Amino acid sequence: MTEQHLPPGLIGARVRRKEDPRLLTGRAQFVDDVALPGMLEAAILRSPHAHARIVSVDVSAALELPGVFAVITGAEVAQACALPQPVIWRLIPDQRMTDLYALAHDKVRYVGQGVAAVAAADRYVAEDALGLIEVEYEQLPAACTLDEALADGAPLLYENWPDNVSCRQTVPKGDVATAFAAADVIVSETITYGRQMGTPLETRGAVVSWDPFTDRLEAWLSTQSPNLARDLLGEVLGLPVERIRVRTPDVGGGFGNKFDFYGEEVVAALLSKRSGRPVKIIEDRLESFVANAHSREQRIEVEVAAKSDGTITGMRGTVYGVLGGQLSTVGIGPCWAATVLMPGPYDIPNVEVTVVGVVTNRSPYGSYRGWGQPKANIAHERIVEKLARELGMAANDVRRKNLIAPDKFPYPSPVFYYDSGRYEECLEAAERAVVDRGWAKRQAEAAKEGRSLGIGYSFHIEISAIGPSRILNQAGLQHSGFDEESVRIDSTGGVIVRSGLSAMGQGIQTALAQVAAQTLGVPLDSVTVLTGDTETNPYTGYGTGGSRGAALGGGALLRASTRLREKVLRVAAELLEASPDDLVISDGRISVAGTGVGGRSVSMRDVGDATYRRLDGKLPLGETPTLEERDVLDPDNTAFSYGTTAVLAEVDRETGRVQVLDYLIAHDCGTVINPMIVDGQLHGGAAQAIGGALFEEIVYGPDGQPLTTTFMDYLIPTASELPAFETVHLTTTADHIPGGFKGMGEAGTIGGASAITAAIDDALRDLGVGVVQLPITPPRLLSMIEAAEAG
Template structure:
């Protein structure tokens, strides 16, 4: 064999341009909505314009008279087709209250956008036009909008079938919280609002479902993150046997958790394909999606920290109100619960109490949105640490360093009872401060304060960690989650020396095809270009737990590595047999099997693959195949961390906030592809900054969504975001052989508090101690006005006292 230009062992850790990009950026791709099947019909959905109402009449006959309309159904018409309501896989308490969630409501609608009827026509436009001829009569019911009011005695009910709006109260107490707070020299207490957000993936949801033709199976294409979970759940919901349903996630344009679900429209398309015997397509419009696709966040956080005299933390109390919305979707109740492990973050403490009230309201359901429970927790603790530093009169970094887990203390079991395997907060912080010119900016801040500059400078800190890579199945089971967290991979060695890697993860923008190729290339000694990665089709990747929670690399990539290791082990036996050597005498490196001490006695992985295909000569005690499967279930989560620093310029006259510089030093362990990691961090930062400064889903008192389209819901674009300075420290994870940690959500989790801390820091001399998110110009101006009127009131009260 001659040497190759790039040694196959040098793929991991280097930037490889993404194999996916050429077809994605040129549009030569297969989005679900691009699919055209013979005889395909289009569904349009009639949705409730009211937040809460009794449905007294649904008459579809007018729609049936419209041109091109094939069928139209009310909820009652299809009620017999559902084996049950849409699933919630995370019953966090035994007595959790969960409204029955039929794909098409029959007698009560519970949020604007709830489905009341469907129209099927031979064109999308014809179906949409005909929806206006479906006659629905509503008897309005009071809308439950405010979470705290919803729990008060005498509140109207969000679901009249239940006798409470409290879905659950979930509690976890570690340590002696009373002791921690009772005699504490300092207690810092705050209420933070994590506003409701709308995920806004660039590709709206879309579903195509074809009835059985040659085979017995139904085939569904869906813009989903979770083809495997969807298959199982739809089988249970719609009464189609699991083995007769194939689910395909073709190219999917982002999800951020919003496509980690089982939606009414997916069940509807399956049932309509069954009932009408034709392929059925539904694609949401953006404004439809804003009502019908899950939202994120929406928590009220009452948090407090107790400190000793030496500024070490004694304990923390967390009480959450979490808005579930009108229904419990797939993992709705579990999202705030994930925070139970994260409020203590990187800090040591002796006690932590966490109480979460899940509240039902007449709004679109919430569920996983990038970070899912951890951004909310991180926001609260990192805001609270800044508030504590201010109240205690210490530098915010000093307070953090006083309390964080030292590098030499890892592995460290936190007060919440989970073990952080690795971390180096000191190194990430030192690097971030240097890149940021922390001391220089602090000096400039002081100058501007001294000069009374109308544009004040603020510096925001976020020293975060998170738990991701949702894996340990036993831990998920202990949290009442309905499934495990393992992942599966298969490696098929083709006779020509090429390789197919099959993964149970389901990428929708992450670049798994590229990263998994890099892992397999190094493990097998096969060129990167000779590897194809197949995914997202339950008929191809028969086993998987899909993609969410920054799990794909740490669980799915790990599975690829293990499957490749099994291939190598088999191939080594074959090579030893062919080379007439003892297996222990054969070494494998960079694709070559070499007999120790015999330079001419060698063969390659490709030659072994061909030999085993021919199967003329192979060890008698093995099957003629190198192909291997692996299903891995890591024993722990993954704990990426980092230090993010943000400098904002706040125009105190207008309230306008401009991010002047942003430094993100992330530690995601070993890196497979630096450019993909950087891309994940950039996108994550954009979404975290979006929560801090721009985005908010607003409902009025009647439960109408006021931010119903991109006209009113401000998703920032490139001109609204700063240049990002990103860098890394690498502290390998000890819980997987690759040493990797998740990166998909880190930027989002870290950046929101960094930005808000910076805004508050800029305004602190004016008496501002909090700013509502998003820190829009209006909200910042309101905070300044409130602080100045408070100081005026205080001054006049002092005068009055003197007089």
């Protein structure tokens, strides 16, 4: 393990999260806690069919029900407004687009798609009114799986398309054909990744109030992106953004799902306009399973060409994204990311990967922590493991041979470059930690008892600090990719940081407080971080997603705080009749360096008094009477963090059950602001990776009916399935980001499934199996074992 090079002080300190006391004592305020005078509650009528034409919708009986204030149908919504087109379209110019609406009006294309909505005195009345709406459907044959959607003569989800393929694009690099023709060995694999989703404890929700007199819209949303939601609401509803205020109360988990923009907030706005009252709409758990963004589901074909010493010379593959019946706001994005990131950490000169987006009669496909990266990871790590088996080499030796060397950075990739890294050192740090933890001995001892333990590794990269405007504009996003932070010292010496980022459990408020407190030289407790209000917080910055908070927010804040510190020193210098260069700040007091305890000093409050209240007339000439700075950070590129995951797992050959016994991550995210939070982030992400590898799958019946609509069916891991986690930190700073921070909030989700599958293969190495289907549930693993044993 290399030494950590952390700056002294609060950046790098394991301080407890400032957010937690409120959250842990029940004082948090979620969107469902918002109550406005005269507020109505809404419910949505959702399609029971996977694919059907809407013949008629009769809402007359629902409107008669006492307590019902407004009803809106898909046809009325379609007349009022359309949803924004998916992003990423510019990168794939010949994508087939469809008109997107908040409710369906002509056809339904998945079970759970909204067709009408009711606003009533309370949710009970609203639900009763849904029962009175008569919808006549003409059922159509459905294409519920990838194979069904791609089959000749498949039912068309969009009749004006020739097939169900929404896009196809190949991302080439080098000369793949020559690499494969000259290869000593070629291995290929087809991997199936099941459909999964983030499952925040707090489901999505919105309270929207449209004031008929001022034509102003006030919205409380459980979103990761208040600024983006404001802009999109403005675009969709045709309102100037200055008339829209979006607030996010506490967000009870986002996990990417709450990054996407959904139709429900638009429905709430339209119902509010129609009824003249504020409208609340809260997704229940059943709705969450059908209306929240689904993700992960892909079929990945991957193939590599290599020399006999393990050097990979070429990679080609196809990523089939199993999209839903309607495109989400991120559209093909996660599948496209899996495609461009498929070579992962490996220096492969010739690459050609194709993404194919296929619409199916399933819920829309959107964001989930990690985006395309867990899929890219499973592709490059499964194929490296298979190549190693083929060549009779240790998988880590194949990794070592191909990892991008430190002197190759910045390393170009089709859209961005990987900024920096010491990949091989990271792999070796994990290998040493595995030795220290005695896994090989545990494995050998278990074997004597007839138990099958396996050790598996994976290497991941994570694109973070998404996204500098250059990248986002290239990808087709219609908004900026920078982040803006403001910091103010008030007249009493307190510090207020305002951020457009969203706090959803990841500890960003604490991390920002640490950056401001260390830079300004004040105690952590004197810093308050405010997030989640488009009217009072920075106007720009698109919020939280793509692990951007620490790097872009932290970097912008570092620069703003540094300038504020300089002003504090100038004001203090006037008060102390000294030169700013001779002053130091510590624990909120500014003193003349070297004068020791009892020497001349002033407090932040004195500086605040002098600046705002001019109590002693000592504000230096030419200084404005404020202590406030803001900064916008739009670096030229993203920042790539990375890590090695190692897993010790036991496979029960009788039942197919896998138990993860020990789990470690060697990780590098540049300068770490708070190692305790970073560890927690890695652990939380790893828990989601374990769920995704072993348990979690959204299952549909043959008729397109979702079968996993409760946590009894959709199995997320609980404490008893989770092992102890160990982390090892390396620090390679991102030199293009002030502070050197890289993001890491999705890291745990990226490499986990690959390491677990490698550990399963290792536990069953006598059978020569390789896991290629995720999640590898007990029945699936058992049938794999039985097939291998049967020869």
